[in-house]
Amino acid sequence: MDDNQTNLVVLGKLLAAWNIESDRAHHGLEALDLLSAAARGGAQYDFAILDLGMPEMDGLKLATRIQEMGLRSLPLILLTSYVERCYREEAARIGFAAYLTKPVRRTQLCEALIQALGMPGTSASVRGEQPARIAPSRGCVLVVEDNKVNRLLASRLLEKLGYTCDLAENGLEALEQMSRRNYDAVCMDCQMPVMDGFEATAEIRRREAELGHVHVIAMTANAMTGDRERCIAAGMDDYVPKPVILEDLRAALARIPVRA
Secondary structure, eight states, X not given: OOSOHHHHHHHHHHHHHTTOOOOOOSSHHHHHHHHHHHHHTTOOOSOEEEESSOSSSXXXXXXXXXXXXXXXTSOEEEEESOOOHHHHHXXXXXXXXEEEESSOOHHHHXXXXXXXXXXXXXXXXXXXXXXXXXXXXXXXXXXXXXXXXXXXXXXXXXXXXXXXXXXXXXXHHHHXXXXXXXXXXXXXXXXXXXXOHHHHHHHHHHTHHHHXXXXXXXXXXXXXXXXXXXXXXXXXXXXXXXXXXXXXXXXXXXTSOOOO
16 A cells, blocks of 8 residues: 555556565555455455555554554554654554565565564564574475565575475476485475476485375465365375465475375
8 A cells, every 4th residue: 555656556566576576555444355355255455564654544553454454463564754763663453464664675675575574473574673583493485486576485484483495496406406305395496497386296205115104285376276186186195375474384294295
């Protein structure tokens, strides 16, 4: 939500580059209408970016209205031209997950999304605190993703869950790395150049006699009916939709069978 059309277009393009669909609102009432319509349709938004400096209903007031609608679990990101400490403190009190200053830069937006999607219900980034680091002790996961930001997001979430990560940009790179190291799981994007996730998974299954079974978790932006079934039919063990959030990833990793 932003009353400045240019800001809306810029944010929309940044999100679209990461395969994140977005709706745009020019004022608070329009944003509330979109949220209500989504709830009535049985859907929900993964996060909301709210401009602070708005006429009639600013971002802070809108956040309070959103919470009064029963959407307290919706991660909120505050967008503002102001840097005063009082605004940051008020945002933290209300429950914003992240705080962005204009003009928004790609890396700042990426970090805000990681904070909002990875740590729902917290406001560490708003207060300027560093989130607690978890000692990597649960194993190593290979993240296979051609989009740099999506790789970063997945690896950061895995680190929060206590895993170390190796990264690959396509299925062929993944197979090369798997020939040198055993992984506890592979988070596999489905649509990639050179070799996509379906082809790579088929080759992983062909090599199982040599490597043993490797748990493959599909990551796909096409969260439509039948996608999960297609991934499972291709030999993948589990499925998480994009944008990947912490709880979905945690649940998928928890379903990995304990090795004897």
